[in-house]
Amino acid sequence: MTNDEWFARARAVIPGGVDSPVRSFASVGGVPYTVARGEGAYVEDVEGTRYLDYVQSYGASLVGHAHPEVVAALARAAAGGSTFGAPTPGEVLLAEAMTEAVAGLEQVRLVSSGTEAAMSAVRLARGATGRDRVVKFDGCYHGHSDALLVAGGSGVAQLGLPGSAGVTAGAVGDTLVAPYNEVPTLDESVACVLVEPVACNMNLVAPAPGFLEGLRAECDRVGALLVFDEVITGFRLARGGAEEHFGVTPDLWCFGKVIGGGLPVGAFGGRRDTLSALAPEGPVYQAGTLSGNPLATAAGLQVLSMVETRDLAGLAARVATLARAIEAAVADAGLFCRVPTVGALAGIYLAAEEFATPTNADQVRPLATNGLYPRFFHGMLERGVALAPGAYEILFTSLAHTDADLARTAEAAGDVARSLRP
């Protein structure tokens, strides 16, 4: 069966044919390729076409698809039963690995998605402070829980929804939205400030020097908790995440993606005294049938045990080389392009005239909607390079991407840019 045939069947029984809107080609046009299998840096669709994959499950895959050691860990875990409703060693080992890697992180509660992690962290922050208000930043995404689904970046932004239908005014009434890279003035009604330490859901926007430090100081001034949503940055920017990279310590952390090794895992955590507000020790309720699931913790633990900060630093250096090569190749073709990077994270902006690298969502929006990205995306796809099907996403380069893969990517970008030149 072809991609078209699979997608027609999908649309008959799944709304829009996708289980997460970012997977649809709504903002780039056309029919998505349906993935049959993945291996390392590559995915193969149901028609047998192979793509060099920069989607990598939006960052859930760090070591590449179907890594043999992850597959083996999963097989071992599955043979022993996949869920029990009782404590298991796997969740202890994953929590130990995380708290060892991240300075100041003393305890984590495992959940099954980044959405749950952020939602639960906010509930904990409210419960622990006795305050209602949450501050988030325009263009940052923290999952799709009601209170956080406002000015949400990627999936929300590219579909043109301001928040979402079905979210009541009451649900977001205590959510305040500030522009990224500006430290808001807080007061004592604020329970927490939730931030992506590197914004990765409005294309890539790096924190300006002093931004994260400023948030830390402003939170301290009014007794609010600073929450780093490290669902993307955690164990990708460095083993110790954003704190290791930027030297700013939050009160609460949210994790997801990488820590599940390709299976559904999220986590939120912080100091022991803060986490003790959670049930069963404290009054803040939070639960999950599949939380700390043995398969998911086995995969996550395997990945965390394989990846050292020096591997991530090596990847970051290679991504920086890729970024400069893409910029040069596109500039040679007569278009303007910026590929900002932070560690191994990279964004890509294209325009027909010179522009400055965006520092907030208002600056990203005109670039994301200038019509170039959909054409660039399809040009790359035709050349066997799969980028995310939306201009608000970033490039996820896995540890399985080789130097030859990266060189081929920059070459393809130059080719595509030449074909787009007016």
Ligand SMILES: *Cc1c(COP(=O)(O)O)cnc(C)c1O
């Ligand atoms: C992906 C993401 C989430 C949501 O995680 P899910 O597992 O999709 O629920 C939350 N925060 C950030 C920063 C993300 O990138």
